[in-house]
Amino acid sequence: MKRFLFLVIGLASVTLLASGVQGGGKSSAWKPYLPDDAYKELTARSIKFIEEIATSGDKNAHEKTEVEAAILAAYTLSSKNAAGDAASSLRGASLQAAQSARKSDLKKLAAFGKNIATAPKAPAEIKDFTAYLQATEPMMKMFLSQKKGGEGIHPDLHYQVKLKNLNGIEALLSSLAGKKLNDENMAKVSKELPLLAYRLAAVGSITHELTPKKDVAKWREFSIVMRDESIKLAEGASKKNADEILRAATAVENSCIDCHSVFKNK
Numbered sequence: 001m002k003r004f005l006f007l008v009i010g011l012a013s014v015t016l017l018a019s020g021v022q023g024g025g026k027s028s029a030w031k032p033y034l035p036d037d038a039y040k041e042l043t044a045r046s047i048k049f050i051e052e053i054a055t056s057g058d059k060n061a062h063e064k065t066e067v068e069a070a071i072l073a074a075y076t077l078s079s080k081n082a083a084g085d086a087a088s089s090l091r092g093a094s095l096q097a098a099q100s101a102r103k104s105d106l107k108k109l110a111a112f113g114k115n116i117a118t119a120p121k122a123p124a125e126i127k128d129f130t131a132y133l134q135a136t137e138p139m140m141k142m143f144l145s146q147k148k149g150g151e152g153i154h155p156d157l158h159y160q161v162k163l164k165n166l167n168g169i170e171a172l173l174s175s176l177a178g179k180k181l182n183d184e185n186m187a188k189v190s191k192e193l194p195l196l197a198y199r200l201a202a203v204g205s206i207t208h209e210l211t212p213k214k215d216v217a218k219w220r221e222f223s224i225v226m227r228d229e230s231i232k233l234a235e236g237a238s239k240k241n242a243d244e245i246l247r248a249a250t251a252v253e254n255s256c257i258d259c260h261s262v263f264k265n266k
Protein backbone atom coordinates (compact mmCIF):
# COMPACT_ATOMS: atom_id res chain seq x y z
CA MET A 1 0.00 0.00 0.00
CA LYS A 2 2.76 2.38 0.98
CA ARG A 3 4.55 1.62 -2.23
CA PHE A 4 1.38 2.21 -4.20
CA LEU A 5 0.85 5.61 -2.57
CA PHE A 6 4.43 6.51 -3.28
CA LEU A 7 3.89 5.62 -6.92
CA VAL A 8 0.72 7.71 -7.13
CA ILE A 9 2.42 10.73 -5.57
CA GLY A 10 5.40 10.20 -7.84
CA LEU A 11 3.20 10.08 -10.93
CA ALA A 12 1.23 13.13 -9.85
CA SER A 13 4.37 15.20 -9.43
CA VAL A 14 5.67 14.08 -12.83
CA THR A 15 2.36 15.18 -14.37
CA LEU A 16 2.51 18.48 -12.52
CA LEU A 17 6.04 19.01 -13.63
CA ALA A 18 5.15 18.30 -17.26
CA SER A 19 2.19 20.70 -17.25
CA GLY A 20 4.29 23.24 -15.39
CA VAL A 21 6.85 23.16 -18.18
CA GLN A 22 4.14 23.63 -20.77
CA GLY A 23 2.48 26.42 -18.84
CA GLY A 24 5.78 28.19 -18.27
CA GLY A 25 5.51 30.42 -21.32
CA LYS A 26 6.16 27.71 -23.87
CA SER A 27 2.93 26.75 -25.61
CA SER A 28 2.48 23.18 -26.84
CA ALA A 29 1.99 22.51 -30.53
CA TRP A 30 0.08 19.27 -30.05
CA LYS A 31 -3.32 18.42 -28.70
CA PRO A 32 -5.82 15.66 -29.51
CA TYR A 33 -8.39 17.58 -31.55
CA LEU A 34 -8.79 15.29 -34.58
CA PRO A 35 -12.03 13.27 -34.55
CA ASP A 36 -11.46 9.61 -35.45
CA ASP A 37 -13.29 9.73 -38.80
CA ALA A 38 -11.35 12.82 -39.94
CA TYR A 39 -8.10 11.18 -38.76
CA LYS A 40 -8.85 8.08 -40.78
CA GLU A 41 -9.71 9.96 -43.95
CA LEU A 42 -6.87 12.50 -43.74
CA THR A 43 -4.19 9.89 -43.06
CA ALA A 44 -5.48 7.67 -45.89
CA ARG A 45 -5.31 10.62 -48.31
CA SER A 46 -1.88 11.58 -47.07
CA ILE A 47 -0.51 8.04 -47.54
CA LYS A 48 -1.92 7.91 -51.08
CA PHE A 49 -0.49 11.35 -51.86
CA ILE A 50 2.99 10.28 -50.70
CA GLU A 51 2.85 7.18 -52.92
CA GLU A 52 1.71 9.22 -55.91
CA ILE A 53 3.99 12.23 -55.56
CA ALA A 54 7.06 10.12 -54.80
CA THR A 55 6.71 8.33 -58.12
CA SER A 56 5.39 11.27 -60.17
CA GLY A 57 8.67 12.56 -61.57
CA ASP A 58 7.58 16.07 -60.43
CA LYS A 59 10.69 18.22 -60.12
CA ASN A 60 9.69 19.17 -56.57
CA ALA A 61 8.72 15.61 -55.62
CA HIS A 62 11.26 15.27 -52.79
CA GLU A 63 10.22 18.59 -51.25
CA LYS A 64 6.50 17.82 -51.51
CA THR A 65 7.03 14.33 -50.09
CA GLU A 66 8.89 15.71 -47.09
CA VAL A 67 6.12 18.23 -46.45
CA GLU A 68 3.41 15.58 -46.69
CA ALA A 69 5.33 13.20 -44.42
CA ALA A 70 5.53 15.99 -41.82
CA ILE A 71 1.79 16.64 -42.12
CA LEU A 72 1.09 12.92 -41.74
CA ALA A 73 3.19 12.89 -38.56
CA ALA A 74 1.26 15.97 -37.37
CA TYR A 75 -2.04 14.11 -37.86
CA THR A 76 -0.79 11.28 -35.65
CA LEU A 77 0.23 13.81 -32.99
CA SER A 78 -3.23 15.43 -33.13
CA SER A 79 -5.15 12.16 -32.89
CA LYS A 80 -6.97 10.91 -29.81
CA ASN A 81 -4.35 8.25 -29.10
CA ALA A 82 -1.10 9.84 -30.22
CA ALA A 83 1.05 7.52 -28.09
CA GLY A 84 -0.76 4.33 -29.18
CA ASP A 85 0.91 1.66 -31.30
CA ALA A 86 -0.91 2.43 -34.55
CA ALA A 87 -0.20 6.17 -34.42
CA SER A 88 3.41 5.51 -33.35
CA SER A 89 4.05 3.18 -36.30
CA LEU A 90 2.49 5.61 -38.72
CA ARG A 91 4.67 8.38 -37.27
CA GLY A 92 7.74 6.15 -37.60
CA ALA A 93 6.86 5.50 -41.22
CA SER A 94 6.42 9.27 -41.80
CA LEU A 95 9.85 9.88 -40.35
CA GLN A 96 11.35 7.29 -42.69
CA ALA A 97 9.53 8.88 -45.65
CA ALA A 98 10.81 12.34 -44.70
CA GLN A 99 14.35 10.98 -44.45
CA SER A 100 14.09 9.16 -47.80
CA ALA A 101 12.74 12.33 -49.40
CA ARG A 102 15.68 14.28 -48.05
CA LYS A 103 18.05 11.80 -49.65
CA SER A 104 15.97 11.97 -52.86
CA ASP A 105 15.50 8.25 -52.44
CA LEU A 106 11.85 8.19 -53.45
CA LYS A 107 11.47 4.90 -55.31
CA LYS A 108 10.74 2.76 -52.28
CA LEU A 109 7.89 5.07 -51.28
CA ALA A 110 5.79 3.68 -54.11
CA ALA A 111 4.71 1.00 -51.61
CA PHE A 112 4.68 3.36 -48.63
CA GLY A 113 1.27 2.26 -47.33
CA LYS A 114 2.25 -1.41 -47.24
CA ASN A 115 5.33 -0.79 -45.13
CA ILE A 116 3.68 1.22 -42.36
CA ALA A 117 2.84 -1.74 -40.11
CA THR A 118 6.49 -2.81 -39.91
CA ALA A 119 7.98 0.66 -39.48
CA PRO A 120 9.83 1.33 -36.20
CA LYS A 121 7.56 3.18 -33.77
CA ALA A 122 8.36 6.87 -33.22
CA PRO A 123 7.59 8.47 -29.84
CA ALA A 124 4.89 11.14 -29.44
CA GLU A 125 7.40 13.40 -27.68
CA ILE A 126 9.38 15.08 -30.44
CA LYS A 127 12.21 17.27 -29.26
CA ASP A 128 13.19 18.58 -32.64
CA PHE A 129 10.61 18.59 -35.41
CA THR A 130 13.26 19.41 -38.04
CA ALA A 131 13.83 15.63 -38.21
CA TYR A 132 10.49 15.61 -40.07
CA LEU A 133 10.63 18.95 -41.88
CA GLN A 134 13.55 21.33 -42.18
CA ALA A 135 11.75 24.65 -42.74
CA THR A 136 8.31 26.19 -43.20
CA GLU A 137 9.04 27.62 -46.64
CA PRO A 138 8.30 24.53 -48.76
CA MET A 139 5.15 23.90 -46.70
CA MET A 140 3.82 27.46 -47.10
CA LYS A 141 3.79 26.93 -50.87
CA MET A 142 0.83 24.58 -50.49
CA PHE A 143 -1.42 27.61 -49.96
CA LEU A 144 -0.70 29.16 -53.38
CA SER A 145 -2.99 28.65 -56.35
CA GLN A 146 -2.31 25.38 -58.13
CA LYS A 147 -0.82 27.20 -61.12
CA LYS A 148 1.77 28.75 -58.83
CA GLY A 149 2.69 25.43 -57.27
CA GLY A 150 0.05 25.18 -54.54
CA GLU A 151 -1.80 21.97 -53.78
CA GLY A 152 -5.21 23.16 -54.96
CA ILE A 153 -8.53 22.42 -53.31
CA HIS A 154 -11.12 19.65 -53.70
CA PRO A 155 -13.68 20.35 -56.48
CA ASP A 156 -16.46 20.45 -53.84
CA LEU A 157 -14.82 23.60 -52.49
CA HIS A 158 -15.01 25.41 -55.85
CA TYR A 159 -18.27 27.03 -54.78
CA GLN A 160 -17.53 30.12 -56.85
CA VAL A 161 -16.24 30.28 -60.44
CA LYS A 162 -13.34 32.38 -59.16
CA LEU A 163 -12.27 29.55 -56.87
CA LYS A 164 -12.32 27.03 -59.65
CA ASN A 165 -9.95 29.24 -61.63
CA LEU A 166 -7.65 30.12 -58.74
CA ASN A 167 -7.84 26.67 -57.18
CA GLY A 168 -5.91 27.47 -54.01
CA ILE A 169 -6.28 27.40 -50.24
CA GLU A 170 -5.35 31.06 -49.76
CA ALA A 171 -8.07 32.12 -52.24
CA LEU A 172 -10.63 29.86 -50.54
CA LEU A 173 -9.88 31.36 -47.13
CA SER A 174 -10.28 34.84 -48.51
CA SER A 175 -13.68 33.95 -50.03
CA LEU A 176 -14.87 32.31 -46.81
CA ALA A 177 -13.73 35.33 -44.81
CA GLY A 178 -15.25 37.78 -47.30
CA LYS A 179 -18.88 36.64 -47.32
CA LYS A 180 -21.10 34.32 -45.33
CA LEU A 181 -21.89 31.05 -47.13
CA ASN A 182 -25.46 30.67 -48.39
CA ASP A 183 -27.35 27.42 -47.83
CA GLU A 184 -26.63 26.02 -51.28
CA ASN A 185 -22.89 26.58 -51.00
CA MET A 186 -22.88 25.29 -47.45
CA ALA A 187 -24.34 22.01 -48.65
CA LYS A 188 -21.68 21.83 -51.34
CA VAL A 189 -18.68 22.35 -49.03
CA SER A 190 -19.87 20.63 -45.86
CA LYS A 191 -17.99 17.36 -46.37
CA GLU A 192 -14.66 18.75 -47.57
CA LEU A 193 -14.32 21.97 -45.58
CA PRO A 194 -13.85 20.29 -42.18
CA LEU A 195 -11.13 18.06 -43.64
CA LEU A 196 -9.28 20.98 -45.20
CA ALA A 197 -9.58 23.01 -41.99
CA TYR A 198 -8.14 20.15 -39.92
CA ARG A 199 -5.28 19.97 -42.41
CA LEU A 200 -4.66 23.70 -41.83
CA ALA A 201 -4.67 23.08 -38.08
CA ALA A 202 -1.96 20.44 -38.53
CA VAL A 203 0.08 22.93 -40.56
CA GLY A 204 -0.38 25.47 -37.75
CA SER A 205 1.05 22.96 -35.25
CA ILE A 206 4.03 22.20 -37.48
CA THR A 207 4.67 25.92 -37.99
CA HIS A 208 4.74 26.31 -34.20
CA GLU A 209 7.65 23.84 -34.05
CA LEU A 210 9.78 25.46 -36.77
CA THR A 211 10.59 28.74 -35.09
CA PRO A 212 12.86 31.45 -36.44
CA LYS A 213 15.82 32.60 -34.32
CA LYS A 214 14.22 35.88 -33.25
CA ASP A 215 10.81 36.70 -31.75
CA VAL A 216 10.05 33.07 -31.00
CA ALA A 217 7.14 33.86 -28.63
CA LYS A 218 5.37 35.94 -31.25
CA TRP A 219 5.82 33.23 -33.90
CA ARG A 220 4.38 30.64 -31.56
CA GLU A 221 1.43 32.87 -30.73
CA PHE A 222 0.50 33.35 -34.41
CA SER A 223 0.80 29.65 -35.16
CA ILE A 224 -1.34 28.69 -32.14
CA VAL A 225 -4.05 31.09 -33.37
CA MET A 226 -3.76 29.53 -36.83
CA ARG A 227 -4.16 26.05 -35.32
CA ASP A 228 -7.01 26.85 -32.92
CA GLU A 229 -9.06 28.95 -35.33
CA SER A 230 -8.64 26.26 -38.01
CA ILE A 231 -10.03 23.73 -35.53
CA LYS A 232 -12.99 26.06 -34.94
CA LEU A 233 -13.42 26.45 -38.69
CA ALA A 234 -13.55 22.66 -39.01
CA GLU A 235 -16.05 22.35 -36.18
CA GLY A 236 -18.20 25.19 -37.53
CA ALA A 237 -18.20 23.57 -40.97
CA SER A 238 -19.12 20.17 -39.52
CA LYS A 239 -22.11 21.82 -37.83
CA LYS A 240 -22.96 23.81 -40.99
CA ASN A 241 -22.81 27.00 -38.95
CA ALA A 242 -22.32 29.79 -41.52
CA ASP A 243 -21.70 32.52 -38.93
CA GLU A 244 -18.98 30.50 -37.25
CA ILE A 245 -17.37 29.67 -40.60
CA LEU A 246 -17.25 33.36 -41.48
CA ARG A 247 -15.81 34.28 -38.07
CA ALA A 248 -13.23 31.48 -37.91
CA ALA A 249 -12.10 31.86 -41.56
CA THR A 250 -11.49 35.56 -40.87
CA ALA A 251 -9.49 34.68 -37.74
CA VAL A 252 -7.42 32.08 -39.62
CA GLU A 253 -6.72 34.55 -42.42
CA ASN A 254 -5.69 37.18 -39.87
CA SER A 255 -3.20 34.75 -38.32
CA CYS A 256 -1.57 34.35 -41.75
CA ILE A 257 -1.50 38.12 -42.34
CA ASP A 258 -0.26 38.92 -38.82
CA CYS A 259 2.59 36.46 -39.01
CA HIS A 260 3.59 37.54 -42.52
CA SER A 261 3.66 41.19 -41.49
CA VAL A 262 6.25 40.39 -38.83
CA PHE A 263 8.24 37.53 -40.36
CA LYS A 264 7.87 37.25 -44.13
CA ASN A 265 10.60 38.76 -46.33
CA LYS A 266 12.59 39.58 -43.23
Ligand code: HEC
Pocket residue numbers: 135136137138140141143144169170200207219220222223226252253255256257259260263264265
Ligand atom coordinates in the same frame (compact mmCIF):
# COMPACT_ATOMS: atom_id res chain seq x y z
C1 HEC B 1 3.78 31.76 -37.69
C2 HEC B 1 4.02 32.42 -38.93
C3 HEC B 1 3.20 32.14 -40.16
C4 HEC B 1 1.89 31.79 -40.23
C5 HEC B 1 0.88 31.59 -39.10
C6 HEC B 1 1.59 31.66 -41.64
N1 HEC B 1 2.69 31.93 -42.38
FE1 HEC B 1 2.79 31.88 -44.43
N2 HEC B 1 4.76 32.36 -44.35
C7 HEC B 1 5.47 32.62 -43.20
C8 HEC B 1 6.84 32.95 -43.56
C9 HEC B 1 7.95 33.30 -42.59
C10 HEC B 1 6.93 32.89 -44.97
C11 HEC B 1 8.17 33.12 -45.84
C12 HEC B 1 8.74 31.78 -46.25
C13 HEC B 1 9.07 30.93 -45.04
O1 HEC B 1 10.06 31.19 -44.35
O2 HEC B 1 8.30 30.01 -44.75
C14 HEC B 1 5.59 32.52 -45.43
C15 HEC B 1 5.28 32.31 -46.76
C16 HEC B 1 4.00 32.10 -47.23
C17 HEC B 1 3.65 32.00 -48.64
C18 HEC B 1 4.60 32.16 -49.81
C19 HEC B 1 5.14 30.82 -50.25
C20 HEC B 1 6.12 30.95 -51.42
O3 HEC B 1 7.20 30.36 -51.34
O4 HEC B 1 5.81 31.65 -52.38
C21 HEC B 1 2.31 31.75 -48.70
C22 HEC B 1 1.46 31.58 -49.94
C23 HEC B 1 1.83 31.69 -47.33
N3 HEC B 1 2.88 31.89 -46.46
C24 HEC B 1 0.52 31.46 -46.98
C25 HEC B 1 0.06 31.37 -45.67
C26 HEC B 1 -1.32 31.16 -45.30
C27 HEC B 1 -2.47 31.06 -46.27
C28 HEC B 1 -1.36 31.12 -43.94
C29 HEC B 1 -2.54 30.95 -43.04
C30 HEC B 1 -3.49 29.94 -43.32
C31 HEC B 1 0.00 31.31 -43.46
N4 HEC B 1 0.83 31.46 -44.53
C32 HEC B 1 0.34 31.33 -42.12
C33 HEC B 1 5.00 32.58 -41.90
C34 HEC B 1 3.70 32.23 -41.53
